Amino acid sequence: MAEARIIDGRPIAEQLQAQVAAEVAQLKAEHGLTPGLAVVLVGEDPASQIYVRSKGEKSLAAGMHSVTHRLPEQTTQEALLALVAELNADPAIHGILVQLPLPKHLDQGPVIAAIDPAKDVDGLTTINAGLLASGLPALTPCTPLGCMIMLRETLGSLSGLRAVVVGRSVLVGRPIAQLLLQADCTVTIAHSRTKDLPAVCREADILVAAAGQPQMVKADWIKAGATVIDVGINRVPFRDPVKAAAGKTKVVGDVDYKSAAKVAGAITPVPGGVGLMTVACLLKNTVTAAKRIHGIEG
Incomplete structure (x- = not known):
C-alpha cells in the first residue's frame, strides 16, 4: 500500500491567516473596526513564552490590535x-x-469563568462549551477548530463517516467530538478505560488522537485508508544514547507516525500538523468575536 498523504498544516494555516487579514481589512474599511486580542501570560514558562510571542506577531501581521x-x-x-x-x-x-x-498557586477555574463568554476566544467557558454541545453558535476551542478545517481540506464532506476520538479532555477531545457530530459523523469518544481500544480505533474512517500519550496509537490500530489527525505534542528523550545523556528531547505525537503512515490514507505529522493551525484559529475566533459583539453579519 502507498504511503499516506501528509496533511501539511503550514499551507492550510497560511491560507487561513490570509483570509483573516482580508476580513480585518474589510472590517476596518467598512465599519471602522479593528479586532483586538489580549493575551495574558503569568510567569516564565519557556513554551508559553514562545506561543505568546507567536500569537502577538501573527495578530499584528493580520492587521489586528494586539496586547500582551x-x-x-x-x-x-x-x-x-x-x-x-x-x-x-x-x-x-x-x-x-x-x-x-x-x-501552581493560581486556580485556573475561576480565571476562565471570569472571562466574558463573548470574548472567550479559547472557547473554554462553560457557556461556550454548552452552546457548542447544543449545536448553537459558539466560540470553539482553537485546536479542535483547526482539526476540522484540516479534515474538510482533506476529505471535503465528512457526512456519514465513522469518527473515533481518543481522549476526552475539555480542551480537545470533547469539543472535537461535538464538531464532528455537527458535521454528520458517527462519533465515538474513546479513552484509556475503553475496552479493547485498538479494536474501537480500527472502526474509524477518521481517527483523532488526543490522549496525551506519546506514540500510543500503533499502525495496527488504524483501518487501512483512514484519515489520522494527531493532536499530541509530547517531548521524549532521543533513542540515541549520546543525545539522551545530554538531556536532549524531540517532539512526537500520540501516533506512532512512521508505522501509521504505511496504513493510513492521510495523516498529520508532529510537528508540522495541527499545532500550526492553533494560532491561525485564535485569530479567526477573535475576528468572529469582534463581529458578534458589534452585530456584524458574516
Missing part, C-alpha cells in the same frame, strides 16, 4: 482576576486568552 500582558510568577489570584475584569470592560479588546498552564 506579562505578569510575574508571583501574581496573586486577585490581581489576575482584576486584569481579566479590566479586559472584559475594554471596548478595544474583543478576544481574551489567558495562557495555560498557570503557575
